[in-house]
Amino acid sequence: xxxxxxxxxxxxxxxxxxxxxxxxxxxxxxxxxxxxxxxxxxxxxxxxxxxxxxxxxxxxxxxxxxxxxxxxxxxxxxxxxxxxxxxxxxxxxxxxxxxxxxxxxxxxxxxxxx
Numbered sequence: 001x002x003x004x005x006x007x008x009x010x011x012x013x014x015x016x017x018x019x020x021x022x023x024x025x026x027x028x029x030x031x032x033x034x035x036x037x038x039x040x041x042x043x044x045x046x047x048x049x050x051x052x053x054x055x056x057x058x059x060x061x062x063x064x065x066x067x068x069x070x071x072x073x074x075x076x077x078x079x080x081x082x083x084x085x086x087x088x089x090x091x092x093x094x095x096x097x098x099x100x101x102x103x104x105x106x107x108x109x110x111x112x113x114x
Contacts, residue, residue, distance in 0.1 A: 014039075014049060017068035020075060020091040021051040024066060027098035028053050033105065038065075050080050053101055055109060062108045064101060079104075 018039050025035040034056040039049030054063030065080040068091060077097045079086030089096045 013070070016075060017049045020068045020077070020094075021049055021066065023091075023094045024077065024097055024101075025051055025053075027094045028101055031098060031102050032056070033101070048080070053105070055105060062105055064104055064108075066097075066101065 021037070021039065025037065029035060033053050036052040036054075038046060038052055048067055051066045052063055053066060054061075066088070067078050067080040068075055069078050069084065070076075071087070071090070073090070075091040077088040077091060077100075078084065079088065088100045091097070
């Protein structure tokens with residue numbers, strides 16, 4: 001029974017993370033960033049759903065990978081490379097998450113302007 005419950009939580013958590021990442025993909029896409037969805041189980045058999053957000057055009061080597069993790073009080077967006085230390089914002093505020101990603105990528109593209 002416990003194994004079945006754990007499997008249900010994992011699938012439910014994955015669906016929730018994918019839903020939040022889809023919302024973020026739409027928000028950053030409207031700001032001009034490109035996204036690669038790394039959560040299709042057939043194509044990318046990764047244990048955690050990830051969203052790679054990157055610049056299109058001249059600076060295609062600039063990007064960030066975002067994941068969704070459980071956090072106190074709900075779910076939150078995180079920079080995947082930093083794990084729990086990469087906290088961005090709660091998932092309830094997609095616009096704030098898009099703004100954080102936008103600022104992070106602009107800073108990486110134009111570091112001398114900050």
